[in-house]
Amino acid sequence: MAAPSPLTVSSLPEEDRYRLLVEAVTDYAIYMLDADGTVTSWNPGAQRFKGYRADEIIGQHFSRFYAPEDRHAGLPERALAIAAERGQFEGEGWRLRKDGTRFWALVVIDPIRSADGRVIGYAKVTRDLTERRETEAALRRTQEQFRLLVQGVTDYAIYMLDLQGRVVSWNAGAEHIKGYQADEIVGRNFSTFYRAEDRALGTPERALATVLQRGRFESEGWRVRKDGSQFWASVVMDQVHDDDGKIIGIAKVTRDVTEKRQAQQALEAAQASLFQSQKLDAIGQLTGGVAHDFNNLLMVILSSLRLIDRRGGEADPLLRKWVMTATRAAQRGAALTQRMLAFARRQEPSPERVDLGALVRGMSDLLQRSVGPTLTLTLDTPEDLPPAFVDPNQLELALLNLVVNARDAMPTGGPVRIELAARQVDASEGSLPAGSYLSLAVIDTGEGMDDETLQRAMEPFFTTKGIGRGTGLGLSMVHGLAAQSGGRFLLTSQPGQGTRAEVWLPAARAAADSAAAEPRTASGTPAIDAALDPRQPLRVLLVDDDALVLESTAALLQDLGHQPSCASDAPDALRLLREDPAAFDLVMTDQAMPRLSGAELLAEVQRLRPGLAAIVASGYVGHTPGTLPEHAVRLDKPFDQEQLIEAIRTALERGGGR
The missing domain is CATH 3.30.450.20 (PAS domain)
Incomplete structure (x- = not known):
């Protein structure tokens, strides 16, 4: 089967x-x-x-x-x-x-x-379809959340471009930063946000080509808002792909970083200013150290010249001429040291009655050399002006600064004018106390300054000269001098029409302090015998670690009829004082010495001999480190015999006489 x-x-x-x-x-x-x-x-x-x-x-x-x-x-x-x-x-x-x-x-x-x-x-x-529906709903929720996130961001402009650079989406941040509403900008090319000069250079096209070729573009630069104002933008552009990896658009994120850029620039400027300030401080410290030794040498030279003149100048006119020539040269060296110290801010202001006309005329050669041959320096200094009350060394530095500024503002040359004038301020003005003033103006016909630069010109460390060409302290120092002296500094300028820098200083009062009542003269020798009675010689404990200075100062004291006992350092001086505390009427010491400074020495002297008249001689000119007894007199090196006499008289008065 x-x-x-x-x-x-x-x-x-x-x-x-x-x-x-x-x-x-x-x-x-x-x-x-x-x-x-x-x-x-x-x-x-x-x-x-x-x-x-x-x-x-x-x-x-x-x-x-x-x-x-x-x-x-x-x-x-x-x-x-x-x-x-x-x-x-x-x-x-x-x-x-x-x-x-x-x-x-x-x-x-x-x-x-x-x-x-x-x-x-x-x-x-x-x-x-429950799972698919939930997935689609979740996707829609995510998309909606992302849309809300993008629209909720206002500090960033987040939007899409098509491949031709046309805007296809626009968030609230973009509207906030750029000023356009979505219906005003969608469909327009993003080059709308660029400056005309950037569009002429093809900058937008290069940015688009870069992101399409490399996948990303990132840069910073100036962009333009709807109202025409500019802002500094940080820009990032990235390709956007579909599921098959095909580029379908460009995501663009822009942030306004103008404030950040300004802060960075301010930081860089501050760092540069700090560097300049550190250099200035280093120069000041170096100058202060050099000045001590330099002034010691000048002290020896001037003292020796003084003694040579005392011994033979009266009998030999030719010898006196040579001595006076050498003396003026040494005095110029001392003035140069003072200017260097003033520049380095290591000299305390010492206001006195100053003939401004004489000061300006005396500086004319220096000023002309400073401006060079392409500039013509003219002076308008009336003879009948009253004296001003100001530190002459600081005023010389201020004038030099103003003239150098004028030179820098006139690179092709031209006239620079210095004018002096008497000014009067009444009580209604308010910016200055009522009274008489002197104005010193430096006027150039150079590039001038716009309003923004003019407003900042006196700020410390502000300069338009570039790094390495200026510290930015010149005008601020002039302003500080004027304010410290009780005056003011006026600055007026217009682009292309030059600048007028004007320092107002108070006129010296008729009843000025006796120490400042008579302007110091550069030459002339008062009767020393009348200034101090040689029949009452002083026993002076003289201390200096520089043998040359010690010897020359002892010679000056001996020439005045005094009896110096010399010590090469503080311990040696203390040994002499301990042997007989009553043996001395006056102690005169250098400040900067090894082992013990002059201030430290005087502190010990006060313990051994309270109230002993004291003089501290310092080569730092106006800057005496350490704490001195209240009755001690400071004497700046180099000093001449007249200054020594005045210091001795003041020290005796403060110390209670002999």
Whole structure:
């Protein structure tokens, strides 16, 4: 007997093949309804989705799968009516499982018609799309959150460009920074934000080409707002790709970093100013040290010249001429040291009555050399002006600064004018106390300054000359001198029309202090015998670590009739004082000495001999480190015999005489 043929799907009757197909599908609910909507068949997919077994649902109306609100709205009936009328119904919505839970369903209903066209039932296919719907909803939420995030950022302009550089999106930050609303800028090319000169150079096109070629572009530069104002922008551009990796646009992020840039520039300027200040301080320290030794040498030279003149000058006019020439040269060296110390701010102001006309005329050669041959220096210095009350050394430095500034403002040359005038201020002005003043003005016809530069010109460390060409302290020092002296500094300028720098100084009062009442003269020798009675010689303890200075100062004292006892350092001086504390009427000491300074020596002297008259001679000129006793007199090196006499007289008065 032959074996039976193997059973295959193709060998089954057609209706069995369709049944097997429907029964095998588990991802779709496939079932039949009669013309009234009653369930007449049920596949495993329907059982899996909806939870009903076939015996539980066949014969039940399909509306039980709808939510109560949908049944109340007649949605099941409308679905059947649309299917019968249009040949198919397709929709999505919530459906109910047997356990009451809901799922999101994709529903397709097709009518089943008889041979004569009557609807005799419906084929219904349902798919559970809950997971896909949740995924899509999550994606929409993420996209909305991202949109809200981008729109919520106001410190950054975040927007998209197409591949031609046209704006296709615009966030609130872009509107805030650039000033355009979305409907004003979307569709326009991003080159709108560039300055005209940058567009002429092709800067936007290069940026676009770079990001398209390399994937990213980053830079900083000036950009333009809608109102035409400019800001310094930090710009980043990145490619945007679709899921297949194709470039579909460019993401552009712009930030306004104008304040950050200004802060950075201010920091760099401060660092440069600090460097200049440190250099100035180093020069000051170096100058102070050199000045001590330099002034000691000048002290020896001037003392020796003085003694040579005393011994032989009266008998030999030619010798006196040579001595006076050498003396003037040494005095110029001392003045140069004072100017260097004033520049380095190591000299305390010492105001006195100053003939401004004489001062300016005396500096004319120096000023002319400073401005060079291309500039013409003219002076307007009336002879009948009253004296001013000011530190002459600091005023000389201020005048030199103003003339050098005028020179720098006139690179091609021209006239520089110095004017002196008397000024009067009444009580109604208010900016200065009422009274008489002298003005010293330096006027050039150079480049001038705009309002912004003029407003900052007197700020410390502000300079337009560039690093290495100026400290930025010149005008601030002039301003400080004028204010410290009780006057003011006026600066007026216009671009292309030059600058007028004017220092106002108070006129010296007629009843000035006796020490400042008579201007010091550069030459002339008062009667020393009348100034100090040589019949009452002083016993002087003289201390200096420089042998030459010690010897020359002792000679000056001896020439005045005094009796110096010399010591080369503080311990040697203390030994002499301890041997006989009453043996001395005056102690005169150098300040900068090894082992013990002059100040330290005088502190010990006060313990051994309270109230002993004391003079401290310092080569630092106006700068005496250390704390001195109140009655001690400071005497700056180099000093002449007249200054020594005055210091001795003052020391005796403060120390209670002999």
